[in-house]
Amino acid sequence: MLYDLIDGGHIAVITLNRPERLNAYNTAMRDGLYEALSAVRDDPAVRAVIVRGNGPAFCTGGDVTEFGTAPSASRAREVRWLRDVWGTLWRLPAFTIAAVHGYAVGGGFEMALLCDHCIASRDAQFALPETALAMIPGVGGTQTLPRLIGWGRALHLVLTGDRLDAGAAHRLGLVARVVAPSRLFGAARAMARRVARIDRPLVERLKRAVADGLDRPLSDGLALERRLAPAAGSQ
Amino acid sequence: MAAQLGKIYVSPGGMQLIVTKGGPGALSDGSVPLLRADSGEKFPDGTAAGTQALQLGKRYKSPDGAVEVLVNKPGPCDLRYEGQAMELKEAKPLPSSD
Numbered sequence: 356m357l358y359d360l361i362d363g364g365h366i367a368v369i370t371l372n373r374p375e376r377l378n379a380y381n382t383a384m385r386d387g388l389y390e391a392l393s394a395v396r397d398d399p400a401v402r403a404v405i406v407r408g409n410g411p412a413f414c415t416g417g418d419v420t421e422f423g424t425a426p427s428a429s430r431a432r433e434v435r436w437l438r439d440v441w442g443t444l445w446r447l448p449a450f451t452i453a454a455v456h457g458y459a460v461g462g463g464f465e466m467a468l469l470c471d472h473c474i475a476s477r478d479a480q481f482a483l484p485e486t487a488l489a490m491i492p493g494v495g496g497t498q499t500l501p502r503l504i505g506w507g508r509a510l511h512l513v514l515t516g517d518r519l520d521a522g523a524a525h526r527l528g529l530v531a532r533v534v535a536p537s538r539l540f541g542a543a544r545a546m547a548r549r550v551a552r553i554d555r556p557l558v559e560r561l562k563r564a565v566a567d568g569l570d571r572p573l574s575d576g577l578a579l580e581r582r583l584a585p586a587a588g589s590q
Numbered sequence: 591m592a593a594q595l596g597k598i599y600v601s602p603g604g605m606q607l608i609v610t611k612g613g614p615g616a617l618s619d620g621s622v623p624l625l626r627a628d629s630g631e632k633f634p635d636g637t638a639a640g641t642q643a644l645q646l647g648k649r650y651k652s653p654d655g656a657v658e659v660l661v662n663k664p665g666p667c668d669l670r671y672e673g674q675a676m677e678l679k680e681a682k683p684l685p686s687s688d
């Protein structure tokens with residue numbers, strides 16, 4: 356895992372760095388990612404985060420060589436609670452951008468779905484193959500995907516494992532922009548720079564208004580917006 | 591000067607950190623007190639920096655764990671709290687959850 360700060364410390368760049376294993380997510384990557392995300396959370400200067408992968412793929416999900424190695428189901432639940440990587444990513448008070456190239460499969464796809472914004476290179480491919488392995492996507496995909504593309508289309512992708520190329524992901528609204536591979540980081544950085552002009556407390560409140568409001572009836576969402584607006588205006 | 595929660599401190603070598611668990615004691619680089627980044631103060635010319643390379647994104651803690659800091663600009667610094675060397679905080683090893 357590589358962690359860097361650019362643009363005066365306002366933009367964090369987190370690079371998944373197991374290229375020889377197509378950035379398969381193992382315990383070392385889990386611990387490194389948790390450390391990096393926690394650093395973003397605790398650094399008030401950081402306003403935007405780019406998550407990207409080194410090598411030929413963004414991330415191919417959980418490392419299958421570690422599957423079944425959890426000491427017990429209860430210990431596995433405890434570990435997920437103690438080192439809540441995905442909850443930390445989702446709740447970050449900074450704008451998160453997934454810069455996806457190559458395979459974004461299983462947990463790798465779901466990691467991108469947990470980010471606020473996704474930019475893909477033309478060679479990106481997305482899939483959730485867990486069902487074929489008699490598993491349920493475990494990085495939030497069953498919850499994030501239907502919120503982005505609707506119940507039926509999400510269930511189709513989860514049940515079939517059908518692969519989406521970058522264009523199809525863009526048409527579905529999963530990807531905000533598709534660019535040439537050579538322009539991927541530059542496009543992500545340009546987007547991060549736009550958001551990095553905004554004070555972090557305002558970014559955090561806007562994220563709360565959108566994300567928390569989505570799970571409420573419209574009347575409650577409007578009330579949430581009214582509560583957040585004065586505080587945001589006082590920044 | 592106390593290590594104040596949420597405040598940013600700088601060392602003579604340009605290392606910068608954020609206090610994530612505060613305490614009443616002073617942070618220093620060796621025997622040189624760190625400065626609050628928002629104080630407007632500067633180190634006198636020629637102030638010697640420590641030699642330990644502190645890494646971006648890493649956390650360091652006082653020996654009793656009461657005070658913690660997060661490095662947000664790497665640089666050389668022999669980081670101390672109340673005169674005692676601060677230690678790199680290592681994550682507790684946890685098994686796979688898969």
